[in-house]
Amino acid sequence: MEFQLSADDAAFRDEVRDFVRENLAPELKRKVEMGQEPDKEEIVRWHKTLLEKGWAAPNWPKEFGGPGWSPMQKHIFDGELAAGSAPQPMPFGLSMIGPLIIKFGSDEQKKRYLPRIVNGKDWWCQGYSEPGAGSDLASLQTKAVRDGDHYVVNGTKTWTTLAQYANMMFCLVRTSNEGKRQQGISFLLVDMAVHGVTVRPIQTMDGGREINEVFLDSVRVPVENRIGEENKGWTYAKVLLGFERTGIAAIGRSKKLLLKVREIAASEPMGEGTLNDDPDFRLKIAEVEVDLLALESVVLRVLAAEAAGREIGPEASLLKIKGTEIQQSISELLFEAIGNYAHPYVPEALETGWNEDPIGPDYAASLAPQYFNWRKRSIYGGTNEIQKNIIAKRVLGL
Amino acid sequence: MDVAPTEEQRLLRESVDRFIDSDYTFDKRREWAASDGGFSADNWATFAELGWLALPIPEDHGGLGGSLSDTVILSRAFGRGLVVEPYLSTVIVGAGLVAAAGSEAQRNDILPKVAEGDMKLAFAHSERQSRYDLFDVATEARADGDGFVLTGQKAVVFNADTADRLIVGARVSGGRRDRAGIGLFLVDPRADGVTLRAYPTQDGGRAAEVALNGVSVGSDAVLGSAEDGLAAIELVVDHALIALSAEAAGAMEALNRQTGEFLGTRKQFGVPIGTFQVLQHTAVDMFMEQELTTSLMERAAASVSGAPAVRAKAAAAAKFHAGRAGKFVGQRAVQLHGGMGMTDELPVGHYFKRLAMIDVTYGTADHHLKRLATMD
Numbered sequence: 001m002e003f004q005l006s007a008d009d010a011a012f013r014d015e016v017r018d019f020v021r022e023n024l025a026p027e028l029k030r031k032v033e034m035g036q037e038p039d040k041e042e043i044v045r046w047h048k049t050l051l052e053k054g055w056a057a058p059n060w061p062k063e064f065g066g067p068g069w070s071p072m073q074k075h076i077f078d079g080e081l082a083a084g085s086a087p088q089p090m091p092f093g094l095s096m097i098g099p100l101i102i103k104f105g106s107d108e109q110k111k112r113y114l115p116r117i118v119n120g121k122d123w124w125c126q127g128y129s130e131p132g133a134g135s136d137l138a139s140l141q142t143k144a145v146r147d148g149d150h151y152v153v154n155g156t157k158t159w160t161t162l163a164q165y166a167n168m169m170f171c172l173v174r175t176s177n178e179g180k181r182q183q184g185i186s187f188l189l190v191d192m193a194v195h196g197v198t199v200r201p202i203q204t205m206d207g208g209r210e211i212n213e214v215f216l217d218s219v220r221v222p223v224e225n226r227i228g229e230e231n232k233g234w235t236y237a238k239v240l241l242g243f244e245r246t247g248i249a250a251i252g253r254s255k256k257l258l259l260k261v262r263e264i265a266a267s268e269p270m271g272e273g274t275l276n277d278d279p280d281f282r283l284k285i286a287e288v289e290v291d292l293l294a295l296e297s298v299v300l301r302v303l304a305a306e307a308a309g310r311e312i313g314p315e316a317s318l319l320k321i322k323g324t325e326i327q328q329s330i331s332e333l334l335f336e337a338i339g340n341y342a343h344p345y346v347p348e349a350l351e352t353g354w355n356e357d358p359i360g361p362d363y364a365a366s367l368a369p370q371y372f373n374w375r376k377r378s379i380y381g382g383t384n385e386i387q388k389n390i391i392a393k394r395v396l397g398l
Numbered sequence: 399m400d401v402a403p404t405e406e407q408r409l410l411r412e413s414v415d416r417f418i419d420s421d422y423t424f425d426k427r428r429e430w431a432a433s434d435g436g437f438s439a440d441n442w443a444t445f446a447e448l449g450w451l452a453l454p455i456p457e458d459h460g461g462l463g464g465s466l467s468d469t470v471i472l473s474r475a476f477g478r479g480l481v482v483e484p485y486l487s488t489v490i491v492g493a494g495l496v497a498a499a500g501s502e503a504q505r506n507d508i509l510p511k512v513a514e515g516d517m518k519l520a521f522a523h524s525e526r527q528s529r530y531d532l533f534d535v536a537t538e539a540r541a542d543g544d545g546f547v548l549t550g551q552k553a554v555v556f557n558a559d560t561a562d563r564l565i566v567g568a569r570v571s572g573g574r575r576d577r578a579g580i581g582l583f584l585v586d587p588r589a590d591g592v593t594l595r596a597y598p599t600q601d602g603g604r605a606a607e608v609a610l611n612g613v614s615v616g617s618d619a620v621l622g623s624a625e626d627g628l629a630a631i632e633l634v635v636d637h638a639l640i641a642l643s644a645e646a647a648g649a650m651e652a653l654n655r656q657t658g659e660f661l662g663t664r665k666q667f668g669v670p671i672g673t674f675q676v677l678q679h680t681a682v683d684m685f686m687e688q689e690l691t692t693s694l695m696e697r698a699a700a701s702v703s704g705a706p707a708v709r710a711k712a713a714a715a716a717k718f719h720a721g722r723a724g725k726f727v728g729q730r731a732v733q734l735h736g737g738m739g740m741t742d743e744l745p746v747g748h749y750f751k752r753l754a755m756i757d758v759t760y761g762t763a764d765h766h767l768k769r770l771a772t773m774d
Contacts, residue, residue: 136666205747269527340554343599
């Protein structure tokens, strides 16, 4: 079941498809297909390829370097990048802090930061969670005390994705203990190179090293690096979470992975044929496909509403919950598809330059670690339990 | 069905629980898993000393003649401690095959050594194409004088790199998926033509790809009769399925305890998160799954001495339930721990991974459910 695209949209889809096919380096494409993590340099290089084409910031308005696409075009673009096995775009700058600066930043901040994001010069990370503040984010304790034209920031941020690549961090800090907890929070932009910032990797259970703790020890942050007003940071943070609402569903990525499930099933021997001949396994694939089709239908409705200028509210939590559930189901299918070859733990095989023979089929090495690692998806960005609270309260009025 | 443990079983349980709780700490386990061979030789000696290696071995071959109901007491505790020593490979599967299929001379030679801790075994049976079908064997055993020449590739052979002997399933006659014509062969892993490519597994264990390239073995290397090894394989793998279910039950028990403690101490919104009803209900579901798996597993263990069809059904049911429950409990435990559950530092993720890997060992929940659906 495919949506009937307009002639213009179909032409646009073909243009993006051709561009990816012609410009994505084969080694990088292969890496993405094999589930290996592209390194920083590769991601930045791909970003610059898109930049030359004018496609580096697909969600941004034209005046700040975006292509000025319709919501449908953005959706098509995401889908084609995923289908062509392009790496994920640099997320925290393009999808999160960039749009926030566009909406709430000062002219000075816009001039200073936006071009650097579009040009791929800055890598941003997010400093929200703390050891004591996860689902209850408003209980955060990192303190920012005013000292002349600076804040002095002390505290610990955690679960910070790819902080090791980042030179900038946007974070929530406590500037007041008065009133409601949400009212004493401010939103700061921190240069990671300044004195007092320490990044420590946290190894995840799959062996990965993408998340970190970030220690802030008397870090001096200029007051001009505050977004908007003091003690209003919570409001901005909430708006920011909404920016990712359709992206977080990751429809295109999931579609591509379902194709991968089918490809692997067709090459995994089973009985006289392959796993693809097993009606029970196909039933499981079909079920996820329908779930994904349904979610895509919701996304398209959201996009149509956006195009008509309507703001989408808390029902966006549905996209996060269902999107991550689908991603996790697919990771389970891939894990089960490879049978006994889920067992070997060969992290070297996921690194650049490993050229030994694979153990078992070449697609196997990343699949168990991916299944383990993707359990994070129902935890990060507000746990799925918290998302359900949001829907219960703000959509259903319970 | 008598469900009350005997006095001996109670003492065994106390002894293994004490060992797991005081000696088998998570930090030590991490070191042992990372060492050469992937486990502790000292622990293996302790297992021998305490009679655990001798437990299921027949009394007339230097063992204690215990039943599977006895052995699963150990397996369950091993699951609770994420034990990496090759108990399943050597004692339950390896010695089990020798006891079930071996000649008197082979049993006399091998079983006392296993009981004493002087011999370790690995079962080299699965192949790339066999998936979980035990009768799907392409590795060839060609008669050559009195003996045989073995040629083929064995996939994901657990603990092969520390084994003194491999027990290789190979086809003596018939087509790749015939039930008849499968033999079991004792092979020295250092023999000419045997190549091992060893690696760690996702859950802290060890395995290897084993290539057999014209490996010559004598007639004394054949376990029992060369043509009908499958009956012994199915018997022993059924035991393994139940032992793995017991390990899963133990792992769930540990996870549920850790999760309960976390829910009681982790505060958000000013209260322990265990006060939230939605999390309480999840914890209750996890607890129920653990109880159901444990009871079904114990019942299956008590029924293995029955007819093969009864035994097979019991084992498949136990492993199906353990696989499904283990996935649920593992995933939920990580979820309830939030970011902490994703770390390598906390035990939670390691139990989750072990449960995931138990499910894909000797057949997933789906595989066994499908088998059950076709049994009478």
